[in-house]
Amino acid sequence: MDVIDRLARNLRRLRQLKGWSQEEFAFRAEIHRTYISDLERGARNPTITVVSRLATALQVPIGDLLD
Amino acid sequence: MDVIDRLARNLRRLRQLKGWSQEEFAFRAEIHRTYISDLERGARNPTITVVSRLATALQVPIGDLLD
Numbered sequence: 001m002d003v004i005d006r007l008a009r010n011l012r013r014l015r016q017l018k019g020w021s022q023e024e025f026a027f028r029a030e031i032h033r034t035y036i037s038d039l040e041r042g043a044r045n046p047t048i049t050v051v052s053r054l055a056t057a058l059q060v061p062i063g064d065l066l067d
Numbered sequence: 068m069d070v071i072d073r074l075a076r077n078l079r080r081l082r083q084l085k086g087w088s089q090e091e092f093a094f095r096a097e098i099h100r101t102y103i104s105d106l107e108r109g110a111r112n113p114t115i116t117v118v119s120r121l122a123t124a125l126q127v128p129i130g131d132l133l134d
Contacts, residue, residue, distance in 0.1 A: 002119070003115050003119040003129065004115065007115060048113060049069075049070060051115060052133070063133065064130075066118075066129040066130065067128045
């Protein structure tokens with residue numbers, strides 16, 4: 001599984017673990033909701049600063065999203 | 068320290084631990100040497116697929132480069 005698919009799977013799993021909708025997650029990470037949806041479908045190749053914001057919102061290390 | 072600075076510091080440290088020049092590292096990661104130099108100066112905001120290739124070349128988890 002490549003890093004984009006790992007990110008998609010981990011984002012969805014960790015978001016749902018928090019009980020957040022994509023809208024809630026988008027608001028917390030200060031990222032557009034459609035971009036969250038694209039990320040969770042493996043349709044984006046984000047930069048590390050975007051992934052860092054996602055990890056901060058989820059309160060996990062970046063490695064938990066990418067490894 | 069933000070994620071771009073953490074990447075810069077970790078890349079340089081892990082590359083030097085391997086005893087590689089930037090040229091050697093660029094060849095192994097299949098990335099242009101000047102891009103490696105830019106990354107180590109914190110002058111780039113790479114995508115996760117680029118960081119994944121860097122981690123593979125260094126044989127470390129991506130979290131070791133970004134956390």
